[in-house]
Amino acid sequence: MPTVTAAILVIGNEILSGRTQDANLAFLARRLTGIGVRLREARVVPDDADEIVAALDALRSRYDHVFTTGGIGPTHDDITSACVARAFGVPLERNPEAVRRLEAHYGDPAMLNAARLRMAEIPAGATLIDNPVSAAPGFTIGNVHVLAGVPTIMQAMFDGIAAGLKGGDPVHARTVTCSLAEGTLAEGLGALQDRYPGLEIGSYPWFRNRQFGVSLVLRGTDVAELDRATEELCGLVRSLGGEPEVGGGDA
Structure with missing residues (x-):
C-alpha cells in the first residue's frame, strides 16, 4: 500500500508563550501511527491570520492529511475557521446544523449568545466533525481536519473520524535496549541503516541509576525485514560487549 502522510498544525499564542503545554501532538502521533498514517511534520503558529493561512497552504499541498488544533472557540482570538475558509477560497457561513447542535446543548436560547454562535461559523462545503463533549463541532474540508x-474535546473529535481516515500499511516497531554508549554503537548502527534503507532506525540515549545507555528503535512496515534487522542489531550489541534487551516498543 502507498505511504499515507500527515502533518499537525498547532495554533495558539498560549503554546508559544509556554503558558500552555501542548498535549495533543503526542496523542495524534500515536493514533495516526496506529492506523497507518505517517506523521511527517508538526508546526506551531501564533494566532495570526497570515501565518495560519501560509502554514495551511504549505502543509495541505504536501501531505495527505492535515490536522489543526486550537482556535475554534467563541472569543476574538479564535480565528482558525476564518483562516481555513480563506485558505480554501470559500466563504465562512453560519452552518444550520452547527447552530442546531449548539441550541440543543445550551437549551436556554439566552445562553446561545453572539459569541457562542461564532462557533457555528463554518467554511462553505465543509463536513462537520462531531463534538460529544461540548457540542461545538470541528470540521473537515479537503484534506484538512x-x-x-x-x-x-480534541480526542473525542478524533475518535469520531478515525475510522474514516485512509491509512497505509501499519508501522511496526522493535526496541533494543543496552547499556552501551551511543558513540560505541554509532559506526555499526550507521552501517545497519545503510543495509536496511526501508526501515527507520533511531538512537535514544538515557541516563538512569548513574548509568548511561541507549534505546535503539527500529520501525517499518515489513515485519520479516524488521526482525532480521533486529537480530543483526542484537549481534552488533553483543560484539561490542553489551547485552541487548528486545521489546516491541511503540511504533
Missing part, C-alpha cells in the same frame, strides 16, 4: 485545542 479542524479540531479543538482542549485535549479531551
Whole structure:
C-alpha cells in the first residue's frame, strides 16, 4: 500500500508563550501511527491570520492529511475557521446544523449568545466533525481536519473520524535496549541503516541509576525485514560487549 502522510498544525499564542503545554501532538502521533498514517511534520503558529493561512497552504499541498488544533472557540482570538475558509477560497457561513447542535446543548436560547454562535461559523462545503463533549463541532474540508485545542474535546473529535481516515500499511516497531554508549554503537548502527534503507532506525540515549545507555528503535512496515534487522542489531550489541534487551516498543 502507498505511504499515507500527515502533518499537525498547532495554533495558539498560549503554546508559544509556554503558558500552555501542548498535549495533543503526542496523542495524534500515536493514533495516526496506529492506523497507518505517517506523521511527517508538526508546526506551531501564533494566532495570526497570515501565518495560519501560509502554514495551511504549505502543509495541505504536501501531505495527505492535515490536522489543526486550537482556535475554534467563541472569543476574538479564535480565528482558525476564518483562516481555513480563506485558505480554501470559500466563504465562512453560519452552518444550520452547527447552530442546531449548539441550541440543543445550551437549551436556554439566552445562553446561545453572539459569541457562542461564532462557533457555528463554518467554511462553505465543509463536513462537520462531531463534538460529544461540548457540542461545538470541528470540521473537515479537503484534506484538512479542524479540531479543538482542549485535549479531551480534541480526542473525542478524533475518535469520531478515525475510522474514516485512509491509512497505509501499519508501522511496526522493535526496541533494543543496552547499556552501551551511543558513540560505541554509532559506526555499526550507521552501517545497519545503510543495509536496511526501508526501515527507520533511531538512537535514544538515557541516563538512569548513574548509568548511561541507549534505546535503539527500529520501525517499518515489513515485519520479516524488521526482525532480521533486529537480530543483526542484537549481534552488533553483543560484539561490542553489551547485552541487548528486545521489546516491541511503540511504533
